Amino acid sequence: MTSQRPFDVEYELTRLTQRLRRRSMRIVEQLHPELDYGTYLFFLGICEAPGEVRGADLAESFGVHKSTASRAVSTLVRLGLVEQTPDPLDGRARLLTPAGPALAQLNAARTDVQRRLEELFSGWDADDVAAFTDLLHRYNDAADATLD
Template identity: 45%
Template sequence: MTSELPADLDVDYELTRFVRRVRGRSLRSLGDIHPRLDYGTFTFLLAICDAPDGIRGSEIAEELGVHKSTASRAIASMEKLGLISRVPDPDDGRAHLLVARPETQEKVAEYRRKSHQVLVGLLDDWTPEEVATFARSLTRLNDRAEGAL
């Protein structure tokens, strides 16, 4: 494959444009999870919700590519808002894991359900084959980006 992207198809621009729209919609919906939840902290909350057995703060920092102090501030904010709690790490009695409270998990699940419905609506005039190709392409792009970005 050539290293040049087609001039009439600016993939980076279109991805950025879509991410901005998704972020804007997310910002308008965060109050459903907690009225004082900000978008930056929300990304940390999603990482915790996606780790049903719990996750260490250092693991979140690594996963999101941020400094440990940034993760620490976000974790403190979520604890203060009552969104998460700490539980003992079964593999290391000195450490703690972060878990989302059950009501937080429910609110995040509802947020994701609504997001899914919005996306379904955006794709309602696509054929099943187009949706499947798009999903496979996004998966491939994300898998490649995981090690490169």
């Protein structure tokens, strides 16, 4: 690897990150005009959980203080994006799930993103798409391993 290549990688990752952030911000605006990006990330965490999730579990997975997660959850409930029910195992805790309409909006936005990706990759060879996917997966695994 030449000395310039790491800067090329950083530059391209920055471009990708900025593009993803812009796309996410469009989804945030569609979900609710009062929703901010940080709270949206908590919404995604709730949507991607394999069932109901507790706010404390979100705080742990995001590596933030419970009060931060609590504020985000309160905002999501107030905006009607998340529903909460008492945890039968701990009456003080609440179990969180995405509200049906909000989840439907998110899924519609994700379907639109998938359609755009299919258009973007329409001129690519299937092997190139597979290689790109494999390399992104490899990069993300390596990055995840260094964060822990």
